[in-house]
Amino acid sequence: MTGRGLRSPASAATSLVVPLVLVALTAVAGASGTPSFEGTVTLILCNLIVVLGLQVFIGNSGVYSFGQLGFAASGAYVAALLTISPAFTALQTPELPKLIADTQLGPLPSTLIAAVASGVLAGVVGLPLMRTSTLAIPISTFAFLIVAYNVLANWELVTGGSSGLVSIPRTTDVTAAGLWAGVAVVVALVFKWSASGYRLQATREDEVAARSIGIGLMRERLIAFTISGMLCGIGGALAVHQSGTLSPTTFYFAASVTTITMLVVGGARSVLGAVVGTLAVATVNELLRNFEEGASVLGLISIGAAPGLAAVGLGLILLVTMVALPGGLSGGREAGEIGPLRRRLRSRAPSTSSAVAATDRAKPRPARGSAGGLRAEGVSLAFAGLHVLRGVELELPPGEALGLIGPNGAGKTTLVNVLSGFQAPEAGSVLLDGVDVTSWSPPRLARAGLGRTFQAALPFAGLTVVESVAVGAMGVGVGRRRAVDVAANVLERLGLGEQAQSPAGLQPPGSQRLLGIARALATGPRYLLLDEPAAGLNDEECRDLVAILRGVIRDFGCGILLIEHDMNVVMDLCSRVQVLDDGETVAVGSPEEVQAHPAVVEAYLGASYAVGAHA
Amino acid sequence: MPAPMTDLAQSLIDALALGGLYALIAIGVTLIYTVMGMMNFAQGEFIMLPAYALYVLAGVPFGVAVGAALVTGIAIAVLAERVAFRPVRNADLAAQLVTSLAVATILQNVVSASVDARAQSVATPELLSESSQVGTLSIPNLEILTLALTVVVLGGLGWLLYRTRIGLEMRAAAENFEMARLLGVRANRVIAIAFAISGALAATVGVLIVIQTGQVSPTMGLTPVLVGFIAVVIGGFGRISGAVVGGLVLGALSSLLGTYLPDGLVPFRDAIVFSLPVAILIVRPQGLLGSATGEARI
Numbered sequence: 001m002t003g004r005g006l007r008s009p010a011s012a013a014t015s016l017v018v019p020l021v022l023v024a025l026t027a028v029a030g031a032s033g034t035p036s037f038e039g040t041v042t043l044i045l046c047n048l049i050v051v052l053g054l055q056v057f058i059g060n061s062g063v064y065s066f067g068q069l070g071f072a073a074s075g076a077y078v079a080a081l082l083t084i085s086p087a088f089t090a091l092q093t094p095e096l097p098k099l100i101a102d103t104q105l106g107p108l109p110s111t112l113i114a115a116v117a118s119g120v121l122a123g124v125v126g127l128p129l130m131r132t133s134t135l136a137i138p139i140s141t142f143a144f145l146i147v148a149y150n151v152l153a154n155w156e157l158v159t160g161g162s163s164g165l166v167s168i169p170r171t172t173d174v175t176a177a178g179l180w181a182g183v184a185v186v187v188a189l190v191f192k193w194s195a196s197g198y199r200l201q202a203t204r205e206d207e208v209a210a211r212s213i214g215i216g217l218m219r220e221r222l223i224a225f226t227i228s229g230m231l232c233g234i235g236g237a238l239a240v241h242q243s244g245t246l247s248p249t250t251f252y253f254a255a256s257v258t259t260i261t262m263l264v265v266g267g268a269r270s271v272l273g274a275v276v277g278t279l280a281v282a283t284v285n286e287l288l289r290n291f292e293e294g295a296s297v298l299g300l301i302s303i304g305a306a307p308g309l310a311a312v313g314l315g316l317i318l319l320v321t322m323v324a325l326p327g328g329l330s331g332g333r334e335a336g337e338i339g340p341l342r343r344r345l346r347s348r349a350p351s352t353s354s355a356v357a358a359t360d361r362a363k364p365r366p367a368r369g370s371a372g373g374l375r376a377e378g379v380s381l382a383f384a385g386l387h388v389l390r391g392v393e394l395e396l397p398p399g400e401a402l403g404l405i406g407p408n409g410a411g412k413t414t415l416v417n418v419l420s421g422f423q424a425p426e427a428g429s430v431l432l433d434g435v436d437v438t439s440w441s442p443p444r445l446a447r448a449g450l451g452r453t454f455q456a457a458l459p460f461a462g463l464t465v466v467e468s469v470a471v472g473a474m475g476v477g478v479g480r481r482r483a484v485d486v487a488a489n490v491l492e493r494l495g496l497g498e499q500a501q502s503p504a505g506l507q508p509p510g511s512q513r514l515l516g517i518a519r520a521l522a523t524g525p526r527y528l529l530l531d532e533p534a535a536g537l538n539d540e541e542c543r544d545l546v547a548i549l550r551g552v553i554r555d556f557g558c559g560i561l562l563i564e565h566d567m568n569v570v571m572d573l574c575s576r577v578q579v580l581d582d583g584e585t586v587a588v589g590s591p592e593e594v595q596a597h598p599a600v601v602e603a604y605l606g607a608s609y610a611v612g613a614h615a
Numbered sequence: 616m617p618a619p620m621t622d623l624a625q626s627l628i629d630a631l632a633l634g635g636l637y638a639l640i641a642i643g644v645t646l647i648y649t650v651m652g653m654m655n656f657a658q659g660e661f662i663m664l665p666a667y668a669l670y671v672l673a674g675v676p677f678g679v680a681v682g683a684a685l686v687t688g689i690a691i692a693v694l695a696e697r698v699a700f701r702p703v704r705n706a707d708l709a710a711q712l713v714t715s716l717a718v719a720t721i722l723q724n725v726v727s728a729s730v731d732a733r734a735q736s737v738a739t740p741e742l743l744s745e746s747s748q749v750g751t752l753s754i755p756n757l758e759i760l761t762l763a764l765t766v767v768v769l770g771g772l773g774w775l776l777y778r779t780r781i782g783l784e785m786r787a788a789a790e791n792f793e794m795a796r797l798l799g800v801r802a803n804r805v806i807a808i809a810f811a812i813s814g815a816l817a818a819t820v821g822v823l824i825v826i827q828t829g830q831v832s833p834t835m836g837l838t839p840v841l842v843g844f845i846a847v848v849i850g851g852f853g854r855i856s857g858a859v860v861g862g863l864v865l866g867a868l869s870s871l872l873g874t875y876l877p878d879g880l881v882p883f884r885d886a887i888v889f890s891l892p893v894a895i896l897i898v899r900p901q902g903l904l905g906s907a908t909g910e911a912r913i
Contacts, residue, residue, distance in 0.1 A: 064709050132896045135852055138654065138712055139844040140896065143889040146841055150889075154882035253837060257720050264713055308727030308833070315720030322714040323702040 005484055006193070006467050007501070011336030018335030019185045019275040023048070026279060027178030038174050039242060040286065045177035046239035048278040051262045052184040053231030055274040056191055057224045058263060062204030063134055065225070066256050067125075067141030068232045070148035073251035074121050075114040075233025076240040077152065077159060080168045082110040083241070088167040095157035107171040107241060111180075114237035115230050122229020123222065130221045134207065137221075145256065152248040164247030172241040180238055184231050188271045189334075195474040195483065196223050198463075202471045205460035209516075212420065212454070213475035213523050214446035254311065258285070261318040267328025269462065272335050277328060281317065288313040332462070372433025373397040374450070374527045374559060379418055379428035381411075381583075388414045390583045391428065394561075398526055399553055401560040403574035403591070405567075407603055410580040412563045413455065416529045419561070420452045421445045432527070447476045451525030455532050457512035460519075461505025465496060468504040468515060472522030483522070490518045494548055509536050514545075521552065527559045528552070534566045546572045571595075579603065621751050626874045632758035634866030635765035636823055640839050641846035641858035642772065643816040649789035649853050650809040651704055653711040657695055658843055659836025660722035661817035664691050666824060666831045667726060670737045677740050681822055688818025689811045691722070696810040704806075719836075726833040734832035743826050757826055764819060772812075772855065781808055789853065841889070849892045851902030860903055865892065 005012075023045070030041025050072050058064055081089070081096060082105045089101045105113070129140045153162040191197045200220040203210040207217060240246045258281070266277020288310035321328060331338075376394040380387070388411045396402050404412050417423035419430055421442040429438040432448055440448070460468035466487050473483035491497045494514050499507060504515060517533060530549075534542050546569055552558050564570050570577060570591065577594040579587040581603040587594050594600055640658070647655045665684035672680040695718050703714045743760065746753045776782035781804075787795040788805050796802050820839060825831060842865060847853075850861025869888045876884060895903065 062707075062709060064712055128893050128897050131900065132848075132893070133900050135654075135708065136848045136896060136900070138709075139841075139848050140893055142841060143845060143893065146838070147886040147889050150883060150886040154886075253834075257716060260713065260716065307732050308724035311724035312721055312728060315717045315724065318717035319699055319714060319721065322706075322710055322717060323699070326706065326710055 006464070006470060007336065011334075012193075014336035015272070015334035016186070016189055019189075019272050020182055022275050022279065023178055023181045023185060027174050027181075030174040030178075042172060042174045042177045042242045043239060044278065044282040045174065045181045046172070046235050046242060047259065047262070047282065048181045048275065049177075049184045049235030049238065050232050051259050051266075051274045051278045052181075052188045052271065053228045053235060054259055054263050055268060055271060056188050056231060057221075057228035058260075059268040059270065059274070060192060060197055060200040060204060060224055061221055063221070064138045064260070065141040065228075066138055066260070067129075067144035067148075068228055069251040069256045069259065070125075070145045071118040071122050071229035071232040072236030072239075072255070073148055073152060073248070074236070075118040076236035076246050076251060077165075078117045078233070079110045079114040079237030080165050080240050080246050082113060083107070083169050083171070084165065084167055085169075092160045092165055092167075093158055107169075107176065111234060111237045111241075115234045118233020118236070119226050119230030121233075123226040126222045126225035126229070130218045130225060145252070149248050149252050159248070160246075162248055164245060164250070166245050168240055168244050168246060170241060170244040172238045177238055177242070180234060184234065185271060185275065187227070187231060188274070191224070191227055192271065193480075195478075195480045196220060198467065198471045198474050198480075200224050201463060202460050202468070202475070205462050205468075206458045208422075209454065209458040209460065209519070210475070211422075211442040212446060212452050213472045213519060214443045214477070215471075215475045216441075216443045257311070257318075258314060261314050261321075265317060265321050265328055267330035267332045269327075269332030270330045270334045270337075273328050273330035273332060276330055280329065281314070284317065285310055285314060374419065374433075374561070375431040376415065376419060377429050377431065379415065379425045379430070381414060381418065381423065381425050388583050389418070389425070392580070392583070392585055394419075394578060394585075396527060396559045396561050398559045399557040400576065401549065401553060401562060401574045403570040403577035404561055404563045404580065405565075405570060405577060405594075406580035406586075409582075410603075411583040412580055413531055415580070416452060416531055416561070416563065420450055420529055443475075446523055446525075449524070449526035450529070451520035451523050451527070452529040453513075453516040453520050453531055453533060455535070457509070457516045459504045459507070459512045459515055461503065463504050464501050465504050465507065465515060466491060466500040469518045469522045472519040473524070476523045478524075486522050486524070487518075490521045493521075493551065494518050495544070510538075510541050513537065514548075517548075524556075525558060526556075527561070529561045529563075531563045532565065533562070534564055534569045542566060542569055545569065549573055625752055625754075626871060628752070628754055628758060629874070630867035630870035631863070632755075632761045632866075633870040634863035635761050636820060636862075637842050637846055637866040637869075638765055638859045638862030639768060639816055639820050639823075640843035641850065641862040642768070642855060643813040643820070644840075644843040644847050645853060645855055645858040646809045646813045646816075648847065650785060650792075650806050651700070651711070652708060652792075653700065653715060654708070654844060654847075655700075655813075656712065656715040656840060657718040657722060658813070658817055659838075659840030660719050661688055661692050661695075661814050661836075662821040662824065662839050663726065663831070663833065663836040664688065664722060664821075665818035666737075666821035666835060667730065669739075669822065669825050670730075670735055670831045673738060684822050685815055685818045688814040688816075688821065690814070692810040692814025692817065693807055695722075696807060700810075701803075701806075719840075723833045723836070730833075732833060734830045734835075736830045737825050739826045739829060757823070760826075761823055764823070768816065768819070769859065775812075776855070781805070785809060838885075845889065845892050849895045849902055851904040854904055857902060857904040864903070 026041060026045060030038045054068050057068065081100055082103055085104055086102050089096060125144055129137065129144065132140050152159050199215045202215055203217050203220060211217065236251055262278040262281045263274055265281050267273030292307055292309045374396040376392055379389050379392045381389040392415060406412055414423060418425045421440050429436055431437065432450065437445060469490055470483040470487035473486040474480065478486060491500055496511060496514060496518060499511065507515060513533060513536065520528060534545055537545060549560060550573065553560060562570065562574060574591060576588065577591050578585060579594055579600050586599040586603055587597040644655060644658050647653055665688040668684040668687040669680050672683055699714060699718045703711050743756050746755045747759065776786060784800045784805050787800050824835065846861030846865045847858055849864060850857030868891060872884050872887060
């Protein structure tokens with residue numbers, strides 16, 4: 001990166017180095033202890049790889065999966081079966097295909113194959129599971145875990161059944177586990193900072209807004225689910241080569257709870273959180289386990305053996321975290337984003353305005369000058385028998401601003417929902433530059449050049465201002481680097497450059513509203529549908545908004561459909577105004593014509609005023 | 616009746632009884648989901664702890680032990696709500712889910728640590744493990760009891776939800792919690808009562824499972840809670856009717872697969888039972904009876 005970006009190079013470097021140093025210190029501590037301590041630390045590092053795998057999916061999507069340990073299990077079984085010597089294989093798993101049974105690989109190739117196998121399995125399993133709703137994914141992944149367990153425990157002649165496998169070569173030492181954990185940290189951070197990672201984080205912040213900027217929910221979730229499965233597979237493969245034994249319960253419900261606790265305690269949204277949480281919970285867990293076996297404190301108090309005690313402690317830690325510290329120890333922040341560090345780094349962060357000056361080429365895509373337009377033809381819709389839209393016609397040519405006005409409940413927002421694919425019409429069609437797009441999904445329409453905002457700002461609260469705009473460009477497939485340029489440009493145009501690096505959720509309401517427009521502009525729309533953009537803005541902000549929108553029309557030839565109650569904004573910006581009342585168009589024309597139209601006066605002020613106007 | 620017909624009738628009754636049990640589990644999950652939008656992992660432990668009440672009270676008359684199990688179920692559900700779930704009532708779905716996972720882990724392992732991690736056997740009345748002869752059919756008394764309880768519970772819930780003030784408040788809270796509060800619905804009371812009913816349902820399920828299997832174990836709630844979740848998902852979130860349909864479908868599927876699956880595949884029955892609902896979700900992501908919006912409705 002050359003000075004401009006979603007974060008300063010110093011912040012990025014800190015975010016990467018701090019977790020790596022923590023991993024390295026852990027490995028060094030393990031290597032300098034007793035062999036049994038080294039074994040414990042090695043397993044903790046293997047656990048960390050699994051937790052980082054969880055972070056990739058859960059942290060970025062905000063959706064809990066209880067099935068990722070199934071991929072740790074698949075990695076472990078693949079790695080074990082590929083490394084057990086043929087003689088032992090014949091005893092334990094007589095029906096294993098001969099090719100695998102006769103294979104005896106070293107630690108590295110077996111781990112790599114386990115990673116690929118688990119990744120492929122996650123992709124295949126995720127394909128149907130990611131189609132289920134946000135509400136159902138935790139349950140369907142939980143079901144997958146139980147299915148995986150059931151298969152592993154009952155497919156005796158291939159997996160060794162419920163008694164599991166023994167005589168697995170113990171090849172994972174603390175160095176190998178540490179190196180792989182380092183790789184996992186890098187993979188998790190690179191994914192988080194990739195275009196795909198940002199698109200997924202946008203869906204976590206707001207599914208509806210994410211769809212409006214071209215993001216396909218299932219696709220992004222599936223990508224993360226697959227990478228997550230791969231990392232979990234590596235963790236499982238390494239762990240089994242540390243312990244030397246494997247059974248279906250090794251990576252089952254208890255392990256799911258442990259790893260999820262580690263992630264949540266550290267803070268699921270950050271890679272740093274995964275590392276800190278794993279180390280903290282593992283430490284407490286080891287201490288509790290000593291008590292479990294019966295211990296005496298200073299030779300004075302003796303405690304009887306109580307298996308399950310460690311898990312009770314784990315549950316309590318998880319409960320207290322959820323109630324008292326929902327963001328986890330890291331607060332969901334990476335090392336380079338944490339308070340004091342961040343403040344020190346900010347002075348050195350590149351200023352956005354200089355970045356903009358350097359890149360004038362990165363503009364939203366201009367209209368291609370086609371004679372098309374956005375058209376609605378005979379659009380009708382009813383909710384439970386109540387007619388919301390009745391045969392509405394609408395035409396928005398490129399480079400024009402069309403005002404859409406009407407009393408509350410006239411159907412304005414519903415019409416915008418139909419145009420942008422969020423609501424299917426019962427009759428009629430929507431055409432985008434002559435192409436029938438009636439049945440298209442919102443993300444597909446966004447990628448085809450249709451941008452929109454919502455009455456609520458729907459900010460991506462957990463992202464920074466520049467990230468939440470750049471993800472708009474990423475949403476329609478612009479690469480990460482160019483998306484940053486686009487975002488810088490758009491923010492400059494809207495006067496939000498100063499706030500670029502601060503959290504989107506902490507902006508004042510007026511800025512959040514502009515941010516919604518910025519996000520839509522970053523998708524490079526040829527048609528932009530704005531739903532009450534001036535609501536809550538003061539007079540000065542309204543004038544600024546009109547100037548900004550004029551600039552957008554002038555520079556990009558963008559067509560704008562404006563729903564607005566503030567008549568000054570409508571009259572200032574729009575060359576034509578269409579009036580909806582009770583789901584029907586009652587007038588279309590220039591602002592002056594519409595203002596004088598009797599039907600409009602009636603719709604707004606009631607019949608008596610309309611009669612009075614004629615008198 | 617010819618033998619194949621008898622077999623079919625027999626397996627249909629088995630299917631209905633298992634479906635009834637699953638419906639009871641799913642209703643318990645749904646009640647909590649409707650009033651606070653939480654999928655409750657600890658529902659499995661609300662089933663497990665009353666079952667342990669039967670184990671602890673071995674020797675006392677079975678009826679008394681069952682009464683104690685019901686009290687246990689209600690008490691633990693109400694206590695968990697007050698201590699753990701109330702603080703996260705307004706958190707997002709994922710946070711609530713993880714909180715309930717924490718509660719489940721704690722309860723499960725407290726039992727592991729204080730009783731034993733292994734399964735313990737529990738004696739139940741002979742009468743309940745016998746069968747009654749109806750025509751040519753021999754129906755296990757437990758199945759008759761399960762079906763009777765399902766019908767009684769459904770009737771009772773129907774009466775409570777549609778004929779009482781608290782039922783009205785619960786339905787209002789399920790429609791729109793904030794609005795219901797503004798109109799004077801006492802949120803704490805409605806939620807506590809939903810948990811109490813859910814705890815009583817879970818205790819009933821726990822007792823039925825003990826009678827069926829003759830044993831208790833700390834992890835005995837895991838499969839039932841998954842069953843409840845899946846039944847709720849395939850029935851459609853947040854509807855009692857959906858929970859009943861989902862439970863019946865899942866129970867019937869499991870029971871019929873147990874009877875008709877080829878021998879080699881029988882061990883994989885659970886794997887098949889838990890995979891098929893995903894197929895339903897792919898075709899109908901909102902579930903069989905769910906509305907497209909996924910809003911909770913009783």
